Amino acid sequence: MSHVSFYRKWRPQTFADVIGQDRVTRTLANAITANRIVHAYLFSGHRGTGKTTTARILAKALNCERGPTATPCNVCAACRAIGGGVSLDVIEIDAASNRGIDEIRDLREKVKLVPVEGRYKVYIIDEAHMLTAEAANALLKTLEEPPPHAVFILVTTEPNRLPATITSRTQRFDFRRIPQAAIVDRLRTIAASEGITVDDEALQLIARSADGALRDAESVLDQLSAFCQGRVTKADVLSVLGLIEEEVAQQVTDAVVAGDAAACLEIANRVIAEGRDVRQILRSLVERGDPPEDPDSDRRGSRGPVRHPAQGRSGDGVVEAEPSGNGRLDRRAGGAARGPGASGVPRGRGKGRECRAPPGPPKA
Ligand SMILES: Nc1ncnc2c1ncn2[C@@H]1O[C@H](COP(=O)(O)OP(=O)(O)OP(=O)(O)O)[C@@H](O)[C@H]1O
Ligand SMILES: [Mg+2]
Numbered sequence: 480m481s482h483v484s485f486y487r488k489w490r491p492q493t494f495a496d497v498i499g500q501d502r503v504t505r506t507l508a509n510a511i512t513a514n515r516i517v518h519a520y521l522f523s524g525h526r527g528t529g530k531t532t533t534a535r536i537l538a539k540a541l542n543c544e545r546g547p548t549a550t551p552c553n554v555c556a557a558c559r560a561i562g563g564g565v566s567l568d569v570i571e572i573d574a575a576s577n578r579g580i581d582e583i584r585d586l587r588e589k590v591k592l593v594p595v596e597g598r599y600k601v602y603i604i605d606e607a608h609m610l611t612a613e614a615a616n617a618l619l620k621t622l623e624e625p626p627p628h629a630v631f632i633l634v635t636t637e638p639n640r641l642p643a644t645i646t647s648r649t650q651r652f653d654f655r656r657i658p659q660a661a662i663v664d665r666l667r668t669i670a671a672s673e674g675i676t677v678d679d680e681a682l683q684l685i686a687r688s689a690d691g692a693l694r695d696a697e698s699v700l701d702q703l704s705a706f707c708q709g710r711v712t713k714a715d716v717l718s719v720l721g722l723i724e725e726e727v728a729q730q731v732t733d734a735v736v737a738g739d740a741a742a743c744l745e746i747a748n749r750v751i752a753e754g755r756d757v758r759q760i761l762r763s764l765v766e767r768g769d770p771p772e773d774p775d776s777d778r779r780g781s782r783g784p785v786r787h788p789a790q791g792r793s794g795d796g797v798v799e800a801e802p803s804g805n806g807r808l809d810r811r812a813g814g815a816a817r818g819p820g821a822s823g824v825p826r827g828r829g830k831g832r833e834c835r836a837p838p839g840p841p842k843a
């Protein structure tokens with residue numbers, strides 16, 4: 480059987496399984512129990528923190544044959560169809576690829592039709608901030624007068640980019656970055672169940688690099704389980720996350736400061752021989768030269784989500800505050816910014832930023 484990625488395999492199926500979003504899940508569960516279901520929700524917050532997952536659980540809670548219930552059974556036909564993504568009454572729209580007016584016009588026509596199997600027609604509009612202004616306007620009309628059987632769940636990492644006319648018609652739930660300790664616990668459970676031995680230091684490092692996004696942490700563990708035979712160590716994590724480049728950049732910096740050209744050449748020789756990505760090392764070097772940014776504007780500072788442990792850190796890297804709204808467009812340097820399926824090479828910072836060739840050798 481083909482490999483199912485950890486983050487899909489370990490997707491929570493009930494509100495109780497969702498980690499670190501107690502306020503959201505408790506409020507939703509209470510509302511369902513009290514039959515206070517509204518017709519439009521907005522799930523906003525940092526990537527990989529459970530927004531889409533919770534939207535699907537809410538859809539199940541509304542349409543479960545034993546519901547509406549705060550504890551969907553996950554065995555009835557409706558729950559299974561929703562879980563498998565084949566329910567005719569739960570429509571997921573990726574607004575990033577269906578941005579336009581035509582899709583929303585189509586939605587406006589179809590939303591009038593009664594649900595086929597369940598009680599509610601649930602529209603999950605992912606990346607809702609990507610809708611064009613025209614499409615958002617058309618959606619607004621539906622949100623103003625929705626048919627009684629319709630429930631909209633707008634999902635976004637960038638709530639600030641949604642028009643206030645839309646957000647004001649929704650009940651908003653903010654998803655928080657997941658605390659590092661909770662990520663470590665989850666990774667430990669997954670590792671034990673998947674038969675992977677992971678050193679505690681390695682777990683801590685993965686969790687720290689994920690910057691509150693559980694999906695990122697699960698993806699890294701998945702990658703490591705394929706990459707490592709037997710035991711996963713801290714060194715494996717450093718290597719998979721590409722943090723080794725930081726270490727090399729530090730060595731080059733030390734050699735430059737010491738005016739040791741021979742050492743620089745020796746390091747260059749070694750990294751090329753090891754097949755490392757030289758551009759990434761240059762990028763790490765360039766970032767070291769950047770002036771420090773306002774720490775409040777990005778708690779991760781200017782060097783990306785994880786520094787090499789030898790460099791020390793300011794804070795523990797897990798931000799409990801509400802997301803800044805930068806979402807995926809945050810400038811990120813390290814492996815933590817990688818979503819599933821990304822290459823093993825950490826992204827550079829800022830779009831379009833080029834690595835220039837280093838200046839010629841100093842004239843002695
Ligand atoms: N709060 C959480 N509790 C348990 N697992 C989680 C949680 N958040 C994320 N995950 C894991 O990460 C996977 C992806 O989560 P999900 O798709 O819900 O994230 P998201 O917030 O919608 O992210 P994005 O903004 O990138 O779309 C889940 O299938 C699950 O394995
Ligand atoms: Mg999502």
Ligand SMILES: [Zn+2]
Pocket residue numbers: 542543544545551552553554555556557558559
């Ligand atoms: Zn059910």
